Amino acid sequence: MAGDGVGPELMGHVKQVFRYAGVPVDFEEIRLDREHNDSEAFRQALLAVKRNGTALKGSVETGIDSPTGSLNAQLRTELDLFASVIKVQSIPGVQTRHDNIDVVIIRENTEGEYSNLEHENVPGVVESLKIITAAKSTRIARYAFNYAVEHGRKKVTAVHKANIMKLGDGLFLECCRKVSEEFPQIEFESMIIDNCSMQMVSRPQQFDVMVLPNLYGNIVGNIAAGLTGGQGVVPGMNIGENYAIFESGTRNSGRSIAGKDIANPAAMLLASADLLEHIGLKSHSELIRDAVIKVIVEDKIHTPDLGGQATTVQVVQAVIGHVREKTKQWYSHVH
Amino acid sequence: MATRVLKSLLAPSVRTLCRRYSSQDARTVTLIPGDGIGPEISAAVQQIFSAAQVPISWEAVDVTPVKGPDGKFRIPPKAIESMNKNKLGLKGPLATPIGKGHPSLNLALRKEFSLYANVRPCKSVEGYETVYKDVDLVTIRENTEGEYSGIEHIIVDGVVQSIKLITEQASRRVAEFAFEYAKLNGRDMVTAVHKANIMRMSDGLFLKCCRAAAEKHKDIKFNEMYLDTVCLNMVQDPSQFDVLVMPNLYGDILSDLCAGLIGGLGVTPSGNIGENGAAIFESVHGTAPDIAGQDKANPTALLLSAVMMLRHMGLTEHARKIEKACFETIREGNVRTADLGGSSKCSEYTQEICRKVEAMD
Numbered sequence: 001m002a003g004d005g006v007g008p009e010l011m012g013h014v015k016q017v018f019r020y021a022g023v024p025v026d027f028e029e030i031r032l033d034r035e036h037n038d039s040e041a042f043r044q045a046l047l048a049v050k051r052n053g054t055a056l057k058g059s060v061e062t063g064i065d066s067p068t069g070s071l072n073a074q075l076r077t078e079l080d081l082f083a084s085v086i087k088v089q090s091i092p093g094v095q096t097r098h099d100n101i102d103v104v105i106i107r108e109n110t111e112g113e114y115s116n117l118e119h120e121n122v123p124g125v126v127e128s129l130k131i132i133t134a135a136k137s138t139r140i141a142r143y144a145f146n147y148a149v150e151h152g153r154k155k156v157t158a159v160h161k162a163n164i165m166k167l168g169d170g171l172f173l174e175c176c177r178k179v180s181e182e183f184p185q186i187e188f189e190s191m192i193i194d195n196c197s198m199q200m201v202s203r204p205q206q207f208d209v210m211v212l213p214n215l216y217g218n219i220v221g222n223i224a225a226g227l228t229g230g231q232g233v234v235p236g237m238n239i240g241e242n243y244a245i246f247e248s249g250t251r252n253s254g255r256s257i258a259g260k261d262i263a264n265p266a267a268m269l270l271a272s273a274d275l276l277e278h279i280g281l282k283s284h285s286e287l288i289r290d291a292v293i294k295v296i297v298e299d300k301i302h303t304p305d306l307g308g309q310a311t312t313v314q315v316v317q318a319v320i321g322h323v324r325e326k327t328k329q330w331y332s333h334v335h
Numbered sequence: 336m337a338t339r340v341l342k343s344l345l346a347p348s349v350r351t352l353c354r355r356y357s358s359q360d361a362r363t364v365t366l367i368p369g370d371g372i373g374p375e376i377s378a379a380v381q382q383i384f385s386a387a388q389v390p391i392s393w394e395a396v397d398v399t400p401v402k403g404p405d406g407k408f409r410i411p412p413k414a415i416e417s418m419n420k421n422k423l424g425l426k427g428p429l430a431t432p433i434g435k436g437h438p439s440l441n442l443a444l445r446k447e448f449s450l451y452a453n454v455r456p457c458k459s460v461e462g463y464e465t466v467y468k469d470v471d472l473v474t475i476r477e478n479t480e481g482e483y484s485g486i487e488h489i490i491v492d493g494v495v496q497s498i499k500l501i502t503e504q505a506s507r508r509v510a511e512f513a514f515e516y517a518k519l520n521g522r523d524m525v526t527a528v529h530k531a532n533i534m535r536m537s538d539g540l541f542l543k544c545c546r547a548a549a550e551k552h553k554d555i556k557f558n559e560m561y562l563d564t565v566c567l568n569m570v571q572d573p574s575q576f577d578v579l580v581m582p583n584l585y586g587d588i589l590s591d592l593c594a595g596l597i598g599g600l601g602v603t604p605s606g607n608i609g610e611n612g613a614a615i616f617e618s619v620h621g622t623a624p625d626i627a628g629q630d631k632a633n634p635t636a637l638l639l640s641a642v643m644m645l646r647h648m649g650l651t652e653h654a655r656k657i658e659k660a661c662f663e664t665i666r667e668g669n670v671r672t673a674d675l676g677g678s679s680k681c682s683e684y685t686q687e688i689c690r691k692v693e694a695m696d
Contacts, residue, residue, distance in 0.1 A: 070533055097467065113499070113530075113533070113534065114533055119536070123503075124502055125501075126500070126501045126536045127498050130496070161587075164482075164483055164485075165487060168487055169497075171493075194591035197588050197595065215530075218562075219563065222563040222567040223567070223569075226568065230571060251563075
């Protein structure tokens with residue numbers, strides 16, 4: 001699902017890289033964007049993901065006056081992709097103010113402030129409902145702790161504002177606490193969101209795995225992405241029980257740079273690598289991921305967002321270059 | 336008659352002093368020392384103000400809530416009377432328990448005095464450097480509604496609903512204030528921060544009010560940005576931001592984020608502006624119970640907030656002197672408190688600033 005903005009061009013690049021890497025994957029292309037956003041288009045998109053199980057996605061722009069609301073959010077809710085996972089790591093060679101960042105942000109993806117339940121009781125007075133449930137909070141907490149165990153991580157930090165939203169965030173926090181008791185080997189701590197934001201910009205190295213409700217996850221995820229190089233280099237994934245959608249970590253459509261060949265393809269390529277790993281194509285996943293990282297770290301071919309002057313195509317060509325080198329080695333082994 | 340004769344006999348400089356003093360009689364300001372380190376940092380500010388001969392007299396009040404006849408916790412009436420009379424307050428940190436007990440006192444104060452805008456100027460502190468060197472922005476946060484309306488219900492067991500309330504009235508009020516503040520303080524641009532792609536009605540309404548205010552103040556530039564984009568950009572290049580206006584929750588988070596950019600809550604001032612000229616200036620850090628009473632606290636945040644108050648009152652010369660003394664002390668680096676990387680006591684830091692202020696006269 002290419003979506004809007006830079007989505008279409010980036011999808012094109014992903015397909016090209018996949019071709020050169022010999023990835024045994026066929027793409028079913030779905031049009032869901034600013035111009036194709038009616039209920040039929042949405043239904044088709046939903047069916048397609050259900051049919052195939054995984055998707056790679058660009059961002060669908062939501063007009064402020066749009067009658068349907070964010071289609072991106074609706075997709076996530078309908079498919080019950082309850083966990084948004086964003087992995088941020090300091091990248092050598094990418095100039096940032098902080099080093100040694102290695103954080104995994106696990107964000108509840110289907111409720112909270114994104115419940116899309118608003119009403120105007122009286123003209124000029126609007127209520128927006130934030131829903132927190134024990135079931136979803138427990139589910140995301142358990143996902144976070146399991147993730148920590150599976151990936152050898154040591155600490156989970158739950159982020160909340162339970163001093164103000166005593167019932168809502170209080171419930172979220174309590175669920176996290178209860179789950180943490182099932183994982184005594186993992187350190188558990190909690191932090192209030194405003195303090196967390198402050199800590200992120202002064203000492204981000206203190207964080208390991210973080211689990212958060214929807215909106216705070218959005219905020220912290222973007223802060224973390226900004227600290228490690230920005231929207232061009234951070235991939236994101238939305239995981240559910242049965243389906244998964246991979247996209248850029250900050251979910252920007254990149255409208256202002258669409259078609260200018262300056263978008264950084266790294267985030268989308270890394271997301272596609274994550275997708276391959278998810279469906280079991282581990283060596284292809286590593287092949288692409290290694291190639292992208294080599295281009296950024298060793299070749300230092302940087303697009304403007306990283307302070308360089310390369311074009312998107314130049315980066316993609318370089319990635320393909322590394323991919324072809326590696327695949328040649330594979331095939332030369334065979335013969 | 337006798338006074339007139341007396342005044343004409345006095346030297347001109349003394350006459351001026353008399354005239355100024357009588358037209359600017361000591362203004363009474365309500366002082367809320369707060370909990371934890373609150374009392375000691377308030378004392379420090381009072382000490383510095385007296386060294387600078389600021390024409391202010393302090394009326395200290397306690398805001399620990401008392402149970403009313405209906406069983407609800409309220410701010411003691413004496414504190415309310417004091418603020419209503421003086422219109423100006425300086426406040427130290429107050430403790431708020433998590434998850435239970437009485438509702439947040441800070442919130443109650445804001446509601447009681449209609450403090451609708453929280454203003455936090457964040458400027459890189461010369462001499463106390465962080466990895467962000469060129470921060471100079473102001474966050475203006477709607478302070479009375481939004482996600483902090485305090486309205487929550489347990490719908491059924493395990494399902495909680497928290498209500499975020501956005502009204503046209505409050506949004507318009509804070510938007511207007513943001514543009515006026517920008518104009519009064521020589522700022523170029525106001526950015527409205529929102530998430531109207533997700534919360535279309537509520538943030539949409541807020542945005543509409545900001546746009547309307549922008550129309551009325553065409554001399555100030557205006558733009559809109561999603562909250563997540565602001566966060567993403569803020570940590571990469573904070574110099575692109577000037578004045579930011581936003582609803583309550585985003586403001587809470589963003590203003591703390593910006594405080595983090597310049598060195599934390601220990602050096603960040605804050606002011607709450609209300610209707611009818613009322614204003615409470617406060618330090619926004621916590622009560623730091625672990626160091627309370629040990630003469631280790633850093634009074635800078637409260638001091639800078641008090642300086643903000645002086646400017647608000649028109650006592651710009653006093654404000655300038657005290658601020659200068661404070662920044663010089665930090666820049667020189669010999670007498671800093673532990674949180675700023677030094678090893679001095681609160682009293683030593685305070686005395687150094689007093690010394691500098693007195694030397695300026």
